[in-house]
Each structure stands twice: as C-alpha cells, then as structure tokens.
Amino acid sequence: MLQSTVDINFILNLFSAENIKAAFSYSFNEPWFFTEFSFLFVFGFFLIIYSFIVEKNKWKNVYIILFSLFFYYKSSGPFLGLFILMIISDYLFAKYIANQEGLKKKLLLYLSLVYSLSFLLYFKYSDFVVLNLNQFAGTHFALNNLFLPIGISFYTFQSISYLVDVYRNELAPAKRFSDYAFYMTFFPHLVAGPIVRAKDFLPQIASPNIIDSRLYKESILRILMGLMKKLFIADYLGKYVTILHATPNGFSGFEHFMSMYAYSFQIYFDFSGYSDIAIGIALLLGYRLKDNFDGPYLASNITIFWRKWHISLSNWLKDYIYIPLGGSRHGVFKTYLFLLITMLIGGFWHGADWRFMFWGLAHGLALVLHKIWSTYVKINPKNMLFSFLGVVLTFNFVSICWIFFRSSSFEIAFESINSIFTKINFLEAYTFTMARPEITILILLSMLIVFTPFKVKNFLIEKSYKLPAFTYIILITLTLQLIIQFKDDLIQPFIYFQF
Amino acid sequence: MENNDSSAKKTKNSKSIILLAGFSFIIPLLLLNIYDSSSLELSFSDIKLKKMTVDSAEPALNIKTAVKIKPNLLKNNNLKADSKKKSHNNHKLGAEKKELYLAINLDSIVYTKKADSSGHRIMIMGDSECGGLFSVLNDYCYQNGHELVASLVWNSATILNFAYSDTVIKAINKYEPTFIFIVVGLNEIYASDLKKRKSAAEILANKIKGIPYAWIGPANYAEDNGINAAFASAAEPGSFFLSKDLNLPKGQDGRHPNSLGYQIWMAAIANWLETEAKYHLEMKHPAIRGQKIRAKIINLNAAKYRGY
Incomplete structure (x- = not known):
C-alpha cells in the first residue's frame, strides 16, 4: 500500500551524479552549517565509516582531518587554501619559537603574531579603516567589499593562543604536524568556536574518550x-x-x-x-x-555574566590581553584601564564597526563600576x-x-x-x-x-x-x-x- | 588478562555505539525523505505533517494579516502624490509620510479575519536597494490581497547580471509571478557605456515580456550619467518609475535610503501604480507593517556570482 504511493526513484535521485557532484562542491549561496539536513545526513555516513576505524588512532585522525577540511571547504570554499596556509605556517613558527631563546624568541613570536593577525585584519577590518579614512580624512579610497572567511576570527585566536603558550613554555609544540592540523581543523569547533586551547585539546588527541x-x-x-x-x-x-x-x-x-x-x-x-x-x-x-x-x-552581576557568557572568548581575552597588559598587578586605576581596553578589543573582535566598540566599552564600564561597587558594598x-x-x-x-x-x-x-x-x-x-x-x-x-x-x-x-x-x-x-x-x-x- | 578483555569489550561496544549513532541520523532523514517524495499526507490530530521540501506557501505560524485602522488614518493613507509636482513637494511628502507611519501603532489597529487574497503573485528583483524595499512591499501586498512570492536580491548587481544570466527566467519559471518589480541601477549610475546598458535593459525587458511589471529606477543621491534614461527607454511606456528626484532620507552608508526612506519610496511607487502606471496595481498603503515575510528570499552577490 505504502509502496504504491512512494516514488522509489527518490533513492536513485538522492545518489544521482548531479546530487553527488553538488554534495562535493562548494555553493556560495548554500554554505554548510550544522543545521543543514544535508550535513546531518553526510555526518551519519561519516560516523558509520568512523566506527570501523575508531580503534586505529592514526587512520582515525587522518579521516577526521580530511572530513574537517571538506567541511570547511563546504562552508568557505576557496578560503580553504588560506586556512591550510595558516596551519602550516603557525606549526612551523611554533617549532622555531620553541627552539629559540631571548630576544630572537620574542621577535619570532611578534613576527608570527603579526603574520597570523594580518589575515584577520585584512579581511575583517580593511574596509572599516578605508571607510573611516574616507569619512574623517576626506580620502577617496575604494572599498574592497571583502568576503570574510567563515571562522577566521575563531581560528586566528586559536593559533595565537597556541603560539603564545609555546612561547611561554606552557605548552610543548605539537610533535607531529598531523596533531596540530587535527587541533586546528577539528570541524565541530572550526567555524564558530568554542575557542579551544591547544593545551586542553592536544592531550585528548592521543587518548579520546571511549564512546559508551x-x-x-x-x-x-x-x-x-x-x-x-x-x-x-x-x-x-x-x-x-x-x-x-x-x-x-x-x-x-x-x-x-x-x-x-x-x-x-x-x-x-x-x-x-x-x-x-x-x-x-x-x-x-x-x-x-x-x-x-x-x-x-x-x-x-556583570562580572559573573562574563564568566558565564561565551566562556572560551572571555577566558581568551583574560589570558592573552588583560593579563599581559598588566591585569590587576599595577594598581586600581590601571586595572580599570586594562579592563576597558580588553573589553574594547573584545567588542571590536565581534565586528568592524563602532557599534561593537561601543558595546564593548559599555560592558567594560559596567565591569569597572561593578568592581568599584563591590569594593565598597558587601552583599551576602x-x-x-x-x-x-x-x-x-x-x-x-x-x-x-x-x-x-x-x-x-x-x-x-x-x-x-x-x-x-x-x-x-x-x-x-x-x-x-x-x-x-x-x-x-x-x-x-x-x-x-x-x-x-x-x-x-x-x-x-x-x-x-x-x-x-x-x-x-x-x-x-x-x-x-x-x-x-x-x-x-x-x-x-x-x-x-x-x- | 582481565583488563585486556574488558578493554576489548569496551572498544567493541564503542564501535557499535558509533554505528548506532550513524544510523541515528541516517534513518530519520531517510524516513523524512521517503515521506517527502511520497504522495502520503499524514496528519496528527488535524495538524498536517509538513514535508521537507514543501514550498511553504502558508505561514509556519498564524499571524493575523488584515487590519482595519481608524478613519483618520485611512484619510491620511489616501495621500496621492502628483508626480509632476513630486520634486517640489518631496520635503512635504516626506514629512507627511513620516507622520503617517509614526501615527500607526497598535492602538490604532482593530484586527479582523484574514483577508482572502485573490490578487497578484508578485516577485521583486534587483540590487541591494531591492533588499531594502521588499519588506515594505510585503506589507503592501498583505494590505491589498497580493502575495509576495519571491524576492531576488542580487547585491552589487547591475543590469548586465540580470540580462545576461538565466537567473531571471529560472525565477519566473519557478515562482510564476503575475507582476514583477525590478529595482536596479544604483551600481551603475556613473556608467558611461550607456549603449551597452540600454541593450542589456532591452534584453531584460524581453525576458519578462508578457508579465506586467514596474521598473523602478535607482534611488540615487547624485546625478546619473543617463542610466535612468536608458532604462526608461527600454521599459514599456508607463512601466518605468523615475526615483531619482525623490528626496529620500539616507541611510548611514550615504548610498542607500534608510528605513524611513524605503517606506517613503514605496509609498511614492504605490501612488504611481494606482494612478499613472501602465499596469494598474492595487497598492493602498498598509495599515500595519512588519508583516511576516512568506516570500522565498534569494540572496545573491554579484561579487561572487555574476550569473553569466
């Protein structure tokens, strides 16, 4: 009864050459998100193959890396090349940084940070700079109207945390390139976080949880x-x-x-x-x-809010901006100032627009006010x-x-x-x-x-x-x-x- | 030995669980696909189970779509702009419209039953200005019993994209509009290759021949090099609306109208359609705005997809 009403050709259509070609191609208008049913369908097949290689750690990792790159290609198309370039260069930078001492080590770190940030700054902020120059300095530079590679803000912050941790000797550089590539490309966190720290994630690569x-x-x-x-x-x-x-x-x-x-x-x-x-x-x-x-x-209160909202970003800002600036080590006034700067940068990270800066500033001021308030008013x-x-x-x-x-x-x-x-x-x-x-x-x-x-x-x-x-x-x-x-x-x- | 056995058992178990997880996604999606491709129509206590790829012509949730408004507002709504005096009265018109829209609030609304629409199937297509206009047009459609079926917003596009691609024909075939709005030109107001643009405009006009349309010129804030004249000559007489003389409030980027600007622009277009346009279209001003958009929204970017 059911058979008579079901178009059985749909299975053939599902696996038709056209559909398969579309499945492996990047579409600007239909980038892959986790919410796409097509993703969930492919993910199901991915898991079936994964179940057969789950105990072979090496193959399993290669398999996940390849799928992650495919996922990024489906989300961002040609920017996959840029992403791979960043992974290779950061891996090499970290190796060099770990082998150096003193000033050379510091210079290498700065160089690597400028290099990593340059992509983000170019794609995300160049139009903002041009727009403001045109508006305030009367210049007539043309806007680039650049397309922002998906996830660049997230994976740039990940690569920065990795480079800085290696510089601080808090983390040994990844022994194998595949380990670093696995950490950076791991598709669940690739395009919109959470911003995963290498020191939290790299140890898991060798011994993941057993699925029960x-x-x-x-x-x-x-x-x-x-x-x-x-x-x-x-x-x-x-x-x-x-x-x-x-x-x-x-x-x-x-x-x-x-x-x-x-x-x-x-x-x-x-x-x-x-x-x-x-x-x-x-x-x-x-x-x-x-x-x-x-x-x-x-x-x-607002301080607790920032411990609970986008925790991976809040922690990142604290560890790589607020504390290096001086944190609370240089007196009350500077503590407030560093807090404001950190929140301004946090706001600007969200978008190249004065509104985001204003939003960050408002939160920064609220954090400062709360700090002052808690100094004088004690509430149970x-x-x-x-x-x-x-x-x-x-x-x-x-x-x-x-x-x-x-x-x-x-x-x-x-x-x-x-x-x-x-x-x-x-x-x-x-x-x-x-x-x-x-x-x-x-x-x-x-x-x-x-x-x-x-x-x-x-x-x-x-x-x-x-x-x-x-x-x-x-x-x-x-x-x-x-x-x-x-x-x-x-x-x-x-x-x-x-x- | 016992530890090894236990570990092997755990690994085996883990494999089966991952396998189960894989099928946990595939089976439901296959079932939904089967239902999608079948002629079955399942219902659950009077609620029809929707299909994955169904073209949802009906809203996902009921939203009241027709309203009555206070008589004094209706009076204001009947403002007619004399297009010949438009350029002199722009400031005044703007002020009146602003007042009109600010006057509409929930207090003035009396809800009635959903209107039975037997009007046009409307498609709007164009550049980024189309992106600002379509939601306002949507409210006009609700008010007048039309249905906005599709909005093709091709950011950074010029007439060349629309003329030399098959995108327009595909959209027409798919959404079967009975009336089309074209809003294009902002990205080519300084174009000097007018001959080429005019012939592209003629190609587009030929593509949509047979379907009534309103070709809306760009709401430019600087004098153009003749693109409006080129489009006007390509469009059927009485189908081209010259927007450049409208004094529309600018958006923050200085290139596009702001939200009020789009409302005023649409109001002027509506007046023109009701009074002077070749293809008459009922376009009374909406009493309520922000209606649910049911149209298919197609977003393209000419920087990434030229279409030809």
Whole structure:
C-alpha cells in the first residue's frame, strides 16, 4: 500500500551524479552549517565509516582531518587554501619559537603574531579603516567589499593562543604536524568556536574518550537541544527582530521593549545552540569540548555574566590581553584601564564597526563600576532578594547593550532605546499578545528555559538518559519533523558565523 | 588478562555505539525523505505533517494579516502624490509620510479575519536597494490581497547580471509571478557605456515580456550619467518609475535610503501604480507593517556570482 504511493526513484535521485557532484562542491549561496539536513545526513555516513576505524588512532585522525577540511571547504570554499596556509605556517613558527631563546624568541613570536593577525585584519577590518579614512580624512579610497572567511576570527585566536603558550613554555609544540592540523581543523569547533586551547585539546588527541551508551545519549541530546534552540526558537524570534529593525520608527515603545528581549533570547539560543551542537558532535567522536555557556542570564552581576557568557572568548581575552597588559598587578586605576581596553578589543573582535566598540566599552564600564561597587558594598551572595534584583538588573543591562549589537546603525539603536524609555505603554501588553501570540509564547518559553534552575534541567536530562538507546532514533525523527513543521523559508545563518 | 578483555569489550561496544549513532541520523532523514517524495499526507490530530521540501506557501505560524485602522488614518493613507509636482513637494511628502507611519501603532489597529487574497503573485528583483524595499512591499501586498512570492536580491548587481544570466527566467519559471518589480541601477549610475546598458535593459525587458511589471529606477543621491534614461527607454511606456528626484532620507552608508526612506519610496511607487502606471496595481498603503515575510528570499552577490 505504502509502496504504491512512494516514488522509489527518490533513492536513485538522492545518489544521482548531479546530487553527488553538488554534495562535493562548494555553493556560495548554500554554505554548510550544522543545521543543514544535508550535513546531518553526510555526518551519519561519516560516523558509520568512523566506527570501523575508531580503534586505529592514526587512520582515525587522518579521516577526521580530511572530513574537517571538506567541511570547511563546504562552508568557505576557496578560503580553504588560506586556512591550510595558516596551519602550516603557525606549526612551523611554533617549532622555531620553541627552539629559540631571548630576544630572537620574542621577535619570532611578534613576527608570527603579526603574520597570523594580518589575515584577520585584512579581511575583517580593511574596509572599516578605508571607510573611516574616507569619512574623517576626506580620502577617496575604494572599498574592497571583502568576503570574510567563515571562522577566521575563531581560528586566528586559536593559533595565537597556541603560539603564545609555546612561547611561554606552557605548552610543548605539537610533535607531529598531523596533531596540530587535527587541533586546528577539528570541524565541530572550526567555524564558530568554542575557542579551544591547544593545551586542553592536544592531550585528548592521543587518548579520546571511549564512546559508551551514556556518552551517545549525552551527545544526541546536546545536538537535538542545539537544533531546537537554533531552528525553533532563535530563528523565529529573529524574524520578529529583523522586521522591527528594518523599519524601527513605526513601532511602538512596547514593541521595541519586547524586541529587545526577543533579541537577547535570540542571540543566546542561536550561539548556545551552535555550541551545543558542536559539543555534541565532538562528544560523539570521543572529544570533550568545554562548555561555552553556563546560564549567563542567571548571573547576578556583570562580572559573573562574563564568566558565564561565551566562556572560551572571555577566558581568551583574560589570558592573552588583560593579563599581559598588566591585569590587576599595577594598581586600581590601571586595572580599570586594562579592563576597558580588553573589553574594547573584545567588542571590536565581534565586528568592524563602532557599534561593537561601543558595546564593548559599555560592558567594560559596567565591569569597572561593578568592581568599584563591590569594593565598597558587601552583599551576602546568599541573600535571595539582592540576588534576584542583581539578575534582573544584569539581564536588562545586557539586553539594552544587545540593541547596539543588533542594530545596523547608532541611529536605529538610539531610536529603539528612546522608544523604550519614552514611548512605552505597558497597557499595550494585551494588544501585543493578541497581535503576536507566537512571539509572546516564544519569549515566555525562552524565559522558562533560561531561568529554570540547573537542578531541574539536570533532573530532566538524567531522566532522559534512562531511555533505551534505540528510542533516541525516534527522538531525532520527532525533533527533525518538529523543526520542519515550524521552519521558515529562510533559515538564518548562525549569528556568530559573521564574527 | 582481565583488563585486556574488558578493554576489548569496551572498544567493541564503542564501535557499535558509533554505528548506532550513524544510523541515528541516517534513518530519520531517510524516513523524512521517503515521506517527502511520497504522495502520503499524514496528519496528527488535524495538524498536517509538513514535508521537507514543501514550498511553504502558508505561514509556519498564524499571524493575523488584515487590519482595519481608524478613519483618520485611512484619510491620511489616501495621500496621492502628483508626480509632476513630486520634486517640489518631496520635503512635504516626506514629512507627511513620516507622520503617517509614526501615527500607526497598535492602538490604532482593530484586527479582523484574514483577508482572502485573490490578487497578484508578485516577485521583486534587483540590487541591494531591492533588499531594502521588499519588506515594505510585503506589507503592501498583505494590505491589498497580493502575495509576495519571491524576492531576488542580487547585491552589487547591475543590469548586465540580470540580462545576461538565466537567473531571471529560472525565477519566473519557478515562482510564476503575475507582476514583477525590478529595482536596479544604483551600481551603475556613473556608467558611461550607456549603449551597452540600454541593450542589456532591452534584453531584460524581453525576458519578462508578457508579465506586467514596474521598473523602478535607482534611488540615487547624485546625478546619473543617463542610466535612468536608458532604462526608461527600454521599459514599456508607463512601466518605468523615475526615483531619482525623490528626496529620500539616507541611510548611514550615504548610498542607500534608510528605513524611513524605503517606506517613503514605496509609498511614492504605490501612488504611481494606482494612478499613472501602465499596469494598474492595487497598492493602498498598509495599515500595519512588519508583516511576516512568506516570500522565498534569494540572496545573491554579484561579487561572487555574476550569473553569466
């Protein structure tokens, strides 16, 4: 009965020469993301072959490197060449740095850093420099309109951490080129982090985790949660935010207010969803990447927020910018200054635009203010009322700052903030829920997920580990169907891909 | 010995688990593909299970699409711009439109049932200015019972891309529009090879012949070298809308209109379509903006994909 209604040619079509050619070609308009079903399908086949070579460490590593390069090619096309060039040169630089002493060693480090950063600076910031020169110095240089290679901000930071760690003698350079290539290319963290440190990852290459039933369940759950966060929540909220930011001056203050929260949740679910998928995929291969988020919106102050948000970047900035600048070793004033500089650089890392600098500066100032406040005011962290007020204050501050992150100009950002503070009418809440019930539900759902205590979440996760392994196939099917059911025509790329 | 056995057992177990993981992705995706290619239509308590590649003509979630607005707003909405006086009245028009749009808020909206659309299937294509215009056009479509079926935004493109590629024909065949908006020219306002551009414009006009269209000239902020005249002569009489005299607020980059600029631009186009254009198209100003975009959005970049 079923056979008569199914077009069996679809299997032939699936493996037709045209489809196979497309599967191995780079498409500028359809770059590979973890959320592409075609990726998940190919990843399934990748795992099947992987299962046969998992115990042969050498072959397994080569296999993962090749797949990772293929993944990067599918995401960024010709920039694969640039990426390989960077890997080879950084590997050689690290070797030379480790064998030198004194001034020569230092000069080699600087040379390697300038070399690594030059690609990032050229692709990401050259147009920004030209634009500002034209605007402020009256020059007429033409813009390059360069395409930013996907993930360059992430893998440049990884290569910098590797070179600096080798220079500081905190890490021995990778013995084999294949080890370094494995670390740099490992596809789960390749294009949007987490920014993995060589000293955390290289030791795992020789002895990855053995995949057992529990690890399988943990991985699949992470991947499914990531897909749901991204495709179900973030993308839908993103649609609303996009509409509002496209024509901001026609929306009421309350709409701007809700859009601010919608974007706060969108960016969190988008990026933490990506991190969940990346961590889940790595785990399925036997490698554990560190968590990149730890309930950041539950932070009761801005300092704690930065320990919980994009943890790998925060730690990187602390270890390779804040501490080398002087950290807290040179008195109070300089500590604040270094903090501000670090956050400004952090902001600028996110994008070549003054808005990102402003966003970084705002967070830097908040961190300084919090440091001053904590010097003079001692609050018992167990005080529930103050903790609650702290969470509310921090979340709202972070949300307001996100407006600069999301808006395409200062003009729009200030217009939005102005609407929130001067034109808001909370009586519109009812109209809003009637007019946009889906957005209301999604914002409430987001709040529920974000503000649910870890204990409850962990309890539910532990319960789901008790399900038999085969039921996870059903769970995946249901999740994918749910995504299809609610998916929009246009799946938006991960926000952090652009950084 | 016992340790070795245990290790071997763990490795074997690990292999089977990874194998299971591989099939955990393949089986569901194969099932979804089978369902996709079949004529089966499964439902779960009145909810139809969607297919992977279904062209989702209906919105994923229900959003109310038609509204009534207060009479005073309707009055404002009927603003008509006399195109002959356009260049003199631009400032005034801008101010009126701004007031109009600022006036529309949730308080003024009374929701009614979704309108039954029997209007046009509209496709818009063009350069980056099309990217700014399509979401505003989408609101007009909602208001007037049309359906915006596709938006082909070809960033950095010129008339050459549209004329000498098969992209336009493919898009027409796929989305079957009954009305087309073309918004192109910003990237060639200083072009001096006008003969070549004019013949490209004629090729494009031939490609879309038979389908009513509105060819929108670029909203340029500097005098062009004649590209508007070249396009106007290639387009069917009464189908070309000259945008260059509009005084549209600039965006931050100084090249494109800002969001208000796009609204004003679209309002002027709508007035022209209702009053003077060869192909009349109902284009009352929308009472609510920011409607859900159901159109297929195709984003191309001429720097990477020239199309020919």
